[in-house]
Amino acid sequence: MIDPQRARDELGPLVTGPLSDDGILDRYARVVWNSLTEPGDAAAGILTESLGAFEALARVRRGDIGDSILDQSEARAALQRWEPRMRPGTVAGLLRTARAARLRLVTPADEEWPDAVDDLGAHAPLALWVRGDPRSISAARTGVAIVGARAATSYGEHVAGEFAAELTASGIPIVSGAAFGIDAAAHRATLAGGGCTIALMAGGLERAYPQAHTELVERIAATGAVVSEVAPGFAPTKWRFLQRNRLIAALSAATVVVEAGWRSGSLNTAHHASALGRAIGAVPGPVTSAASAGCHRLLRELEATCVTTAADVRELIGWGELMGLSGRDAEPRTTDATRVRDALSTRVARTTQEIARRSGLSTGEVQSHLGILHLDGVVTADAGGWRLA
């Protein structure tokens, strides 16, 4: 294995605080695990949780994990899966890249670790890489993920921007994936409003993906955080995008899909949110727009909440209850007063008897309604009878 001093040297500024030898070896072991596994590897999650990252790794190196923790075939499959990645120099190399990119390593042992991801159980990340302020990640738990199509329309980008700006004004953090389209519109509006925004990435943080968002990612890191569970030097793949989506869902109080095609990756994020018991919102759009087809699908198939305003999104996360605000006005009730008004004219004065006949109400009822309508200034009376004011 590795000695604590070398681990301390290689981790360097990636970790903070005075750490014991055990603490430093635990973090180093998590980096090794990170290099061996793909995101969401349940066998790795179970082993590190049961034995600690360092001891679990020592057992893997001895080829000795087939005990009560995993069953024989699972253990064998896991070892065969991890073995091809055990190559000398991999960890030293990725830590060099991480130091050069000025990243922070955050593990379950760190106070900045977002407890929300533990809801993923065995599929929780083993470690997180961060650019920016690691404390903002936990803040996302009361925030909203605004996600959607890369191929967004101007309608979708407009709505994403409006929602993000208004939620930012309410002090609500915005989580997204830094992609083209909806993601970028949400991040940009949050930055413009001086709010806190967190970007979850599908590859190593030493470079931005997409490359065209290099400056956007810099700006997010400068005020919020850019986060990935994928180690530096590892490229974003389709699998890693799908697993990244589970982190977007887990870190936020609710996921709102603004625009999404029929098979958009954003639907995957919404499904993760659903599985985690997080609220899901979908923004409707024209049924003639392919970019809204996925949102409508969420409304139909996943019973997502239809959200049309930032107020709807605040309601989704229970923000109104927290603030003691009331909902929208209740619908007015149609009463006998409506029937009395129907029976009145602005032109012709009518007697109470005539109004009773026309409204199908008794003269007594008509009189009492006319009294109230008169007080409200809705009707006027003269010698000929009643008329609408």
Added chain:
Amino acid sequence: MIDPQRARDELGPLVTGPLSDDGILDRYARVVWNSLTEPGDAAAGILTESLGAFEALARVRRGDIGDSILDQSEARAALQRWEPRMRPGTVAGLLRTARAARLRLVTPADEEWPDAVDDLGAHAPLALWVRGDPRSISAARTGVAIVGARAATSYGEHVAGEFAAELTASGIPIVSGAAFGIDAAAHRATLAGGGCTIALMAGGLERAYPQAHTELVERIAATGAVVSEVAPGFAPTKWRFLQRNRLIAALSAATVVVEAGWRSGSLNTAHHASALGRAIGAVPGPVTSAASAGCHRLLRELEATCVTTAADVRELIGWGELMGLSGRDAEPRTTDATRVRDALSTRVARTTQEIARRSGLSTGEVQSHLGILHLDGVVTADAGGWRLA
């Protein structure tokens, strides 16, 4: 009261079939009730249901209804409500108008009576006036009500027309209210497709409302039916529009709201449908369009089903199950095969070991996936290894 011969003369062609004296007096009594009450009068519904229309009317004339059927205060209120409308000549006059307009009178005793309205209980209509084919009213029970804003946008009218045309092609009757906007678009598309459409009106059928739809209403009557529970000569009032909406909801298998403002009358129709246990669909639109705000409200507050295509509407009424058709394709599952494909390149050939390392899978798993991908023609193999085809 009235003698059977005079009733027979006054009803004339408004009723059909050889009718007994009791039968003719029952129908005449229902016309009298119709002239005394506003739509949805529960006291009238309970009395006619309990005693028969003729006997109930005789009791009202004697001022003797305060027995076990209605409680004293209800009975007194009802008599006071009906009394102002008991004027000589009213019934003879409205029957004259009805004959001139060539209407049909349909009562619960007629085979054309649509049983669906009996779901309204005490609020069921006492009689229906019909232009066109009274048998088509019952056909509406397997049909769809397409309703919405008068102030519709071209988007809403387009969707209403598309839905109606496609449903018509499936043989599904279309119910609506003959208003400007969504209603007219639905009726017109059904007529253009040679389908059956039924219009529910809020006033007497001797003239069309709105007047600009005189020709449209003629065309609906010529192939389907135009229906009202409001007697000839009675004007449409706000109350009667709201009560008309309950008939649209009751007569159809589902109510679909295409466009509706925040306080649109179409929401009232949807609420009636909900209360009656009928399915409700709402067509989404841009959140920036006031004409879709009511639809989004139904999705949020009434748990309406989001419908974006005629196929969605057919599903709403269970038409697919009837026809033995399957739903849309299931979502494809992301599997380890995706991870293997992620690890392949079109440019560079890679060994199985290399693919295992990149995908985070064992070499055994990689080999089995490569075998399947090879059979599918997704990958090719040469001396250097595997690559994407």
